[in-house]
Amino acid sequence: MAALRQRLVDFAAARRWEPFHTPKNLAAALSVEAGELLEIFQWLTPEQAAAVMSEPERAHRVRDEVADVLAYLLQFCTAVGVDPLEALAAKIERNELRFPVSADAVGAGEREAPEDAADVNSDVSDQPL
């Protein structure tokens, strides 16, 4: 991942695109690309969505949008000086405390969707994973 991150830096530098790569612009671009990934799925039934990779054209679009999201995420992290893997490791640790297994895994029938767990905490910046 570090190598890809460097290639993205070099790619933008060679094209003199750095002035456009402000944190705010990159956050916007990341959000736009995440929307394009969602667009692939928006009208699909659960069955069609589950089989998305068995259709060559859709599979290509999925890979392409995954690449765009990751590219902008890495470029954003470069712009603000955040290590994404470190941030994720820290978040998983916090979530392991916030969502202890014993409380949730009481059985599929009675359990709540992850969204409801988050509702209890009424803290949207702290969603479960």
Next chain:
Amino acid sequence: MAALRQRLVDFAAARRWEPFHTPKNLAAALSVEAGELLEIFQWLTPEQAAAVMSEPERAHRVRDEVADVLAYLLQFCTAVGVDPLEALAAKIERNELRFPVSADAVGAGEREAPEDAADVNSDVSDQPL
């Protein structure tokens, strides 16, 4: 990254959240979290945005949302069987062909924003990085 990806799989499995982790739901969640990252920046001036990490509370929110975006991206990739690093490497190679350096780096004064380069191709699924 592979280790974090596995921890996310285990985390969801221990809480029996897999039924919620369909490709469509994860693409939606990824888009929602990318929006929350953008939310931090939406009213900031360029100066405030550039200094976002020097403010402890905002810096924490940035790291937190980066973690959420990466988490859902990895979980999405697990759900559809895509290798995100491989997808990104392939995309960079395609973009190196699509946006040759000689054509773009003619000088900051005359060059166009990356968005305009994309406009020429009128192919939104193939944005420049």
Next chain:
Amino acid sequence: MAALRQRLVDFAAARRWEPFHTPKNLAAALSVEAGELLEIFQWLTPEQAAAVMSEPERAHRVRDEVADVLAYLLQFCTAVGVDPLEALAAKIERNELRFPVSADAVGAGEREAPEDAADVNSDVSDQPL
């Protein structure tokens, strides 16, 4: 709607928020709020989603996010000088030509999802309604 649009203008003016209400910031805010509306639904099953308004707290959130999306859409339209109803009327007319009824309504069994109709045109800025 014109009256609400004026109230939004007055509200922002009284608080001296106009400098923040650039087209770019408002487009970002609109996208963020649309993400918050989607967040309500992201983990819901089709049955839970269909019953979303029968749960008072969720129903309140839905109305709240609808209001936010409409508010930012109207403020964006004020900022760029676009009449949203006129734009929508023009779009419906274009779509009536692009998606003629005879071609699509051949029977539920054989027809494609609207997304596929759009794919054929490979023009994302021209999604079906």
Next chain:
Amino acid sequence: MAALRQRLVDFAAARRWEPFHTPKNLAAALSVEAGELLEIFQWLTPEQAAAVMSEPERAHRVRDEVADVLAYLLQFCTAVGVDPLEALAAKIERNELRFPVSADAVGAGEREAPEDAADVNSDVSDQPL
């Protein structure tokens, strides 16, 4: 607006698209279209963004995406039975209480961005307009 809302209902019915128009799918589609509107602005400088409507092709895209956002918002409201104008009027009234003019309009130099006002309340579902 009521007339346009009815035309959208008829348009979808004539093409037998209602099964796709679940609240969850429409919330996803709304978010995708809001992202497409933001895409137009993502790399623009403040000057370019302010002049967006003086460029015919961009102006067309803006009107087109505004129409798409409004269309999906109205279709979403139809699907969940919400009156968007009523929801917005109620929200403006709540915000007039939450953001009293006296506290905010102390002078452009000292005032905070609207986002900061929201931060104080740490309640993302209740953003200022």
